[in-house]
Amino acid sequence: MDGSDSDDLDHLFSETVRETKGGSVYGAWRSIRDADAVPLSFGFPYPESFPNDELVSAAESLFEYEGDCALQYGGGEYADALPEVIADRARDRGIDCTTSQLHLTNGATNAIDTVCQTFLDPGDTVFVESPTFMGALRLFRNYGVDIEGCEMDADGLDVGALADELAAREAAGEPLPKLLYTIPNFHNPTGVTLSEGRRRRLLELAETYDFVVLEDDPYGQLRYDGSEPPPIRALDRTGRAIRANTFSKTVAPGVRTGWIIAEESFVEQFERINAGGEPSYTRGLIARYAEDGRLERAIEELCAGYRERRDRMMESLTERMPAGTTWSDPDGGFFVWVEFPEGVDAEAMLPDAIDEGVTYLPGSFFYADDGGTRHARLSFSHASPAEIDEGVAALAAAVRAETPPVEADD
Amino acid sequence: MDGSDSDDLDHLFSETVRETKGGSVYGAWRSIRDADAVPLSFGFPYPESFPNDELVSAAESLFEYEGDCALQYGGGEYADALPEVIADRARDRGIDCTTSQLHLTNGATNAIDTVCQTFLDPGDTVFVESPTFMGALRLFRNYGVDIEGCEMDADGLDVGALADELAAREAAGEPLPKLLYTIPNFHNPTGVTLSEGRRRRLLELAETYDFVVLEDDPYGQLRYDGSEPPPIRALDRTGRAIRANTFSKTVAPGVRTGWIIAEESFVEQFERINAGGEPSYTRGLIARYAEDGRLERAIEELCAGYRERRDRMMESLTERMPAGTTWSDPDGGFFVWVEFPEGVDAEAMLPDAIDEGVTYLPGSFFYADDGGTRHARLSFSHASPAEIDEGVAALAAAVRAETPPVEADD
Incomplete structure (x- = not known):
């Protein structure tokens, strides 16, 4: 060589x-x-x-309870139960979610990538907040799409300016977005949160202009003041909202387990194209760890x-x-x-x-x-x-x- | 919704x-x-x-040794050491491999997918053994390529028939493959092993007809009789051999950690497009487990x-x-x-x-x-x-x- x-x-x-x-x-x-x-x-x-010690005891009790299933393909009862743990917690936040509207991933980055692979063709247009998470920019670039930044202010994405931009593009025959990527809560990098009114208006625009909204919410549960606006996915009546999330900030980055909540017809395609592997051991470990309100x-x-x-x-x-x-x-x-x-x-x-x-x-x-x-x-x-x-x-x-x-x- | x-x-x-x-x-x-x-x-x-018990003690001693690094992004010393553990073991099998020729993945399926994403455009032609691993067929289909099956016999891929097919395609102006996927050892599903002479001839064909060879070798170390032909990557002098492997069969499927060995210029692209996440905890765990000849x-x-x-x-x-x-x-x-x-x-x-x-x-x-x-x-x-x-x-x-x-x- x-x-x-x-x-x-x-x-x-x-x-x-x-x-x-x-x-x-x-x-x-x-x-x-x-x-x-x-x-x-x-x-x-x-x-x-x-939670170092807690994960060691979760591993011990997982092996004790499941014996030889915990490390097998697919894992055992705890790995099987993780989707329900996640769906339960989503319902607590107002999202009407069954396990068939849920796709597990290897963290949030893998979740965004799976959405990219499912929806994006080279030459498509993707709208992002300006500024936005650099890791997402990196992924979008891999798909050969045109990335357009949208204005923000202290209430997050400026949805009024977005509406004007979309109308202007339509009038001029310019490309409309296939997908809009937003971090609505405690935005990376700006820290701002998208207001509820804007979330609703964004979904209306998605329907009018025929795009999907990818809501990336790794930080939503880490709120120190005020109360939470409903997740975009909870407000969605059009099926266009896709929600990505992860345990990286609530358990630990090293366990690298995330998920996508979306329409069942989308989830079917995520499952089909999924090639991230099934870290069943980690999934079992998180489900065991999350028991009894520990999470x-x-x-x-x-x-x-x-x-x-x-x-x-x-x-x-x-x-x-x-x-x-x-x-x-x-x-x-x-x-x-x-x-x-x-x-x-x-x-x-x-x-x-x-x-x-x-x-x-x-x-x-x-x-x-x-x-x-x-x-x-x-x-x-x-x-x-x-x-x-x-x-x-x-x-x-x-x-x-x-x-x-x-x-x-x- | x-x-x-x-x-x-x-x-x-x-x-x-x-x-x-x-x-x-x-x-x-x-x-x-x-x-x-x-x-x-x-x-x-x-x-x-x-190795249930061994993984619990590996977790305990990993946390004891690394403290709070083991669960952080990137992990600690053991996660950092895993590439060297893998490169060492590759060198034992005759592969001249540094860590810059190595890309870690979430298992072998993710490895194959990463290679697909790096090399394949819709409409490209991929050659596979006929029959071949159904999981690989599924991945190739996701990339919109034409999949062509190649004949096999008791010595694996029939490289003579392949040479004829390539020559015939070239003569007829038909598409030549961008990539040939092979499972040279204890082939899935047939169990047969590709002879050394055929491995060499395959690499010559790859050079002549300008394609890459993806060598998928999850079973190579599980040999019960006879001696091992050199890995295709070990015989390669053209840079065209890409080797995918995994710990799924030698540690456990549930830890879902694999890798690719290839030219540095290929690995740079694998690293850049990688979106599988970094399960640093599992990587540290495997490196700790593999110490002292335990693997x-x-x-x-x-x-x-x-x-x-x-x-x-x-x-x-x-x-x-x-x-x-x-x-x-x-x-x-x-x-x-x-x-x-x-x-x-x-x-x-x-x-x-x-x-x-x-x-x-x-x-x-x-x-x-x-x-x-x-x-x-x-x-x-x-x-x-x-x-x-x-x-x-x-x-x-x-x-x-x-x-x-x-x-x-x-």
């Missing part, structure tokens, strides 16, 4: 792979990940939140831990950031979206910020095209409250070094 | 999904799975082969258990099957391929066989087009030796009921 010049083989890749094989920001992640600095970059749960209690504890971190980050931002910096006000989730003063380029500033002792993700990572140069996503999920304060202080120092001194009376 | 008529939304599916959404034999699996009969149908490992010892024990079952099945077939039935002679793996006497339709006979007390998979399940009506795949991996004998006796009774009595002097 050493003698081969394998670049000669690039012509064998699929058309989409040949067209998309360039550039990715994932290289930049490594320098961020390996930095010796307070991690305000990635949406990692804080380490003490993981609900864990989520309460997580909310307490994250609320403390969110509060600390908001206090630190208020106390430490130089004038001219603004930020969002999340009621839940993991993220705050910061806008720096004029003249700051968040991507260019990152190495200096790392030297000061903090990492973040530059806003530009979250845009399909240009945008976000003055923005950064800060995650309060990973670091301890004391570290968060340190990190924000380091960020403030980096911003000050980039901007002219502010007048005393400002 | 109840009020919607979601069939109206089928036009939103991708072109390939719309073209392929009909028929699947997976429905038939349910009746086989749920039958009260000796299971000679599915390639399930026998239940006592699973090698487990494979020795598995070989002993499977050898006993294979031997018992061969004895039972010889002893019990009516004249006119023939079968393959596997040196390893899970499967024996049976040809029934003229006049037997294996799919039609299945309900009667289930009544007699045995399940199998009809040969027709393993063909891209027609074929295999007189064949069945018997798996000796799942049942105990005593059950295998019972199952073969039931099968013999079912065959006898379908065929005219044989003359006494036959």
Whole structure:
């Protein structure tokens, strides 16, 4: 194999792979990940939140109860029961869901990918919030589709502007979207939540303009203030809402189990094209772990831990950031979206910020095209409250070094 | 959602999904799975082969050693070490492999799917052995490709016939394959092994006719007789061999972890389009479990258990099957391929066989087009030796009921 010049083989890749094989920001992640600095970059749960001991006892009792089924193809009773556990919890949130409207996946990313594979042809148009989750952008790019960003404000996706855009496209004979991707609760990266009225209006637009709405809701249960608007899937009467979710933020990322809730006719196709494998052991483990209300209690504890971190980050931002910096006000989730003063380029500033002792993700990572140069996503999920304060202080120092001194009376 | 008529939304599916959404034999699996009969149908490992206790202690010591990393995104040292564990074991089999030539997947099916997504465009031609693994057929169909079956004999894929077919296609201006899929060791469903000479010749053909060879080798380490020909990837000097593998048969199906070994330029694309998620917990668990030669010892024990079952099945077939039935002679793996006497339709006979007390998979399940009506795949991996004998006796009774009595002097 050493003698081969394998670049000669690039012509064998699929058309989409040949067209998309360039550039990715994932290289930049490594320098961020390996930095010796307070991690305000990635949406990692804080380490003490993981149920290590509980998963060992769940494994023990799973094997005790199921014997040799737990590791077999398909697993045993607990793996079989996981869909009902998930459907039950969806019904608690107002979603009318049976297990035949449910497809299990290897996490939320695999869920989004399954929806892409089921609905998207190369050249299709996909609408996303601008900014949006970079992992979703990466997946959409793999399918050779045109990605169009939609405006947002403090109430989430600007559905009025969306309606205008759709009408203008229709009038001009321009392509309408096949799919609109939204993160309605505690949006990644902005932290904002889509209002109920907008959710309803979005579903009307989906029906009028004939597209599906992919609602990605990994953070919805991690709410620290206020009350939850109904999930888009719960409001849907058209069958066009597809809901993706995961246990990565409520149990742990390492168990990597997610799901899709959608119309049965959609789920049939998800099941048919599914090639992610069936990690029956992990499924059994989660179902065993979730018994007797343990997951609900864990989520309460997580909310307490994250609320403390969110509060600390908001206090630190208020106390430490130089004038001219603004930020969002999340009621839940993991993220705050910061806008720096004029003249700051968040991507260019990152190495200096790392030297000061903090990492973040530059806003530009979250845009399909240009945008976000003055923005950064800060995650309060990973670091301890004391570290968060340190990190924000380091960020403030980096911003000050980039901007002219502010007048005393400002 | 109840009020919607979601069939109206089928036009939103991708072109390939719309073209392929009909028929699947997976429905038939349910009746086989749920039958009260000796299971000679599915390639399930026998239940006592699973390392339940070892995985509980691996989990305990993983958490003890790694603390809060084991469940985080990416996992800790053990999850990081798994690629080296796999590369090491590949080198033991003569494959010159670094971790940058390795891509981890959620099992072998996800590995095949990743290769499909990287190389295949709708309308491409894929060559498969005829018969071949039905799960692979299902995946190829999802990509809207033309699937062409290649002849086999007791030495595996008939590479001479393949050379003739390729030359004829080239001469006639007919499409040449983009990819050839082969299971070289203890082939599923036939149990046969591809000879070394044919492996070399296949690689020459791949170079001449410009296609990649996907070598799927889930069973290669489960050899009960004879010695192993070099893996196709070990013989490759052209960069065209892609090797898929899995821990499903050597650790357990429930851990659902596999991999691909290929040129670095291919692996870069696999990594980029990967959306299967990273089950870091399971990866750490397998790496911890595999330490200190434990996996090698487990494979020795598995070989002993499977050898006993294979031997018992061969004895039972010889002893019990009516004249006119023939079968393959596997040196390893899970499967024996049976040809029934003229006049037997294996799919039609299945309900009667289930009544007699045995399940199998009809040969027709393993063909891209027609074929295999007189064949069945018997798996000796799942049942105990005593059950295998019972199952073969039931099968013999079912065959006898379908065929005219044989003359006494036959």
